[in-house]
Amino acid sequence: MRVGCPKEIKTREYRVGLTPDSVLELTRAGHEVMIETNAGTAIDFTDDEYRAAGASIVDTPEEIFEKAELIVKVKEPQLNECAMLSEGQTLFTYLHLAADKPQAEALVKSGCMAIAYETVTSDQGGLPLLKPMSEVAGRMSIQVGANALQMASGGRGVLLGGVPGVSAANVMVLGGGVSGFHAAQMAVGMHADVTIFDRSLNRLEELDNHFGNRVQTVYSTAGAIAEAVKDADLVIGAVLVPGGSAPKLITKDMLSTMKKGAVLVDIAIDQGGCFETSKATTHDNPTYEVDGIVHYCVANMPGAVARTSTFALNNRTIPHVVNIANMGPKKALKADRHLRNGLNVADGWITHEAVAEALGMKMKEAESFI
Ligand SMILES: NC(=O)C1=CN([C@@H]2O[C@H](COP(=O)(O)OP(=O)(O)OC[C@H]3O[C@@H](n4cnc5c(N)ncnc54)[C@H](O)[C@@H]3O)[C@@H](O)[C@H]2O)C=CC1
Ligand SMILES: CC(=O)C(=O)O
Numbered sequence: 520m521r522v523g524c525p526k527e528i529k530t531r532e533y534r535v536g537l538t539p540d541s542v543l544e545l546t547r548a549g550h551e552v553m554i555e556t557n558a559g560t561a562i563d564f565t566d567d568e569y570r571a572a573g574a575s576i577v578d579t580p581e582e583i584f585e586k587a588e589l590i591v592k593v594k595e596p597q598l599n600e601c602a603m604l605s606e607g608q609t610l611f612t613y614l615h616l617a618a619d620k621p622q623a624e625a626l627v628k629s630g631c632m633a634i635a636y637e638t639v640t641s642d643q644g645g646l647p648l649l650k651p652m653s654e655v656a657g658r659m660s661i662q663v664g665a666n667a668l669q670m671a672s673g674g675r676g677v678l679l680g681g682v683p684g685v686s687a688a689n690v691m692v693l694g695g696g697v698s699g700f701h702a703a704q705m706a707v708g709m710h711a712d713v714t715i716f717d718r719s720l721n722r723l724e725e726l727d728n729h730f731g732n733r734v735q736t737v738y739s740t741a742g743a744i745a746e747a748v749k750d751a752d753l754v755i756g757a758v759l760v761p762g763g764s765a766p767k768l769i770t771k772d773m774l775s776t777m778k779k780g781a782v783l784v785d786i787a788i789d790q791g792g793c794f795e796t797s798k799a800t801t802h803d804n805p806t807y808e809v810d811g812i813v814h815y816c817v818a819n820m821p822g823a824v825a826r827t828s829t830f831a832l833n834n835r836t837i838p839h840v841v842n843i844a845n846m847g848p849k850k851a852l853k854a855d856r857h858l859r860n861g862l863n864v865a866d867g868w869i870t871h872e873a874v875a876e877a878l879g880m881k882m883k884e885a886e887s888f889i
């Protein structure tokens with residue numbers, strides 16, 4: 520199969536859909552791979568490395584969209600990219616269609632098959648192709664939080680681990696799922712005092728078994744959070760109610776009860792944020808202050824560590840990419856119901872129930888296209 524990977528064009532998006540190692544997996548299986556020139560240059564994947572893995576380097580995205588049967592990307596296609604897609608092509612990338620009707624309509628119009636990373640499932644539960652980015656964001660949340668606690672960032676001048684003779688910082692993690700778990704791991708590693716709040720007692724039990732006495736676990740109620748936030752130096756917002764907007768766990772009124780210069784990091788900002796005073800920020804200007812409390816609310820945290828994120832994403836996506844290339848998209852979708860859950864658009868129709876519902880668009884079952 521002819522597989523193509525264009526350079527990402529979203530602002531400050533430096534990740535790339537295929538690493539040179541992923542290209543090698545495909546070329547060894549007998550597939551032809553086209554990479555747009557400089558697709559990975561920003562994260563030190565040179566065109567020569569891609570050539571060495573067997574790819575051909577092409578000058579323009581137009582050439583890839585014209586010739587490739589399978590297009591592998593990271594971010595949702597921008598409207599000019601949607602316009603280049605056509606019937607008979609398969610797109611494999613993050614789509615996040617529920618919040619983006621113009622893109623959904625453009626993909627429907629193109630006639631392509633679009634498989635969304637974020638709705639592919641697994642036997643183990645959860646969303647395996649979304650997971651690596653939650654891992655990255657969770658781990659990053661502690662380093663950006665530590666930085667925001669420094670004086671120059673407007674923070675209260677507290678070192679997460681303290682030093683012998685001086686107490687460690689008090690870190691609250693709201694939500695102990697994928698990103699919350701990874702945040703707690705980093706905070707524990709830096710010797711902070713860590714408390715994880717969750718509404719799932721099963722999850723709290725797992726966390727308690729894993730961390731032992733290195734973290735406290737607390738059942739998440741409004742009262743417990745209001746009390747604990749008074750002592751917090753750093754609060755990580757890592758909750759998710761699947762399909763819904765994030766619950767506002769820290770209200771504006773509560774900020775006045777907090778210590779001046781404490782820091783809130785809202786990972787859940789892509790679902791609307793879990794602090795009432797959160798508004799999405801960018802890597803160029805990541806923090807702002809409300810009532811003396813520093814807020815960090817970057818909606819695409821993994822983009823800051825694009826090299827790590829690209830490897831983490833490819834580790835999860837490449838088995839599917841190779842299967843789609845080996846079997847053809849229809850057979851691959853037929854053989855794997857988890858990949859089939861990823862199908863969002865086919866042949867001019869929305870094929871995912873939740874997406875259709877969120878957009879108020881008509882749908883046809885994925886099964887009818889394979
Ligand atoms: N800002 C960014 O760059 C990124 C943001 N995210 C976002 O981070 C959020 C979290 O994602 P994951 O960790 O993968 O989710 P997850 O589903 O693994 O974990 C969420 C946890 O929140 C818990 N929860 C739900 N309601 C709660 C409440 N009221 N109080 C306490 N806990 C509660 C759930 O029981 C669950 O354990 C999502 O919105 C995701 O889209 C993910 C990656 C990057
Ligand atoms: C999950 C997602 O959309 C991202 O990492 O950009």
Ligand SMILES: [Mg+2]
Nearest residue numbers: 563564565568
């Ligand atoms: Mg190099």
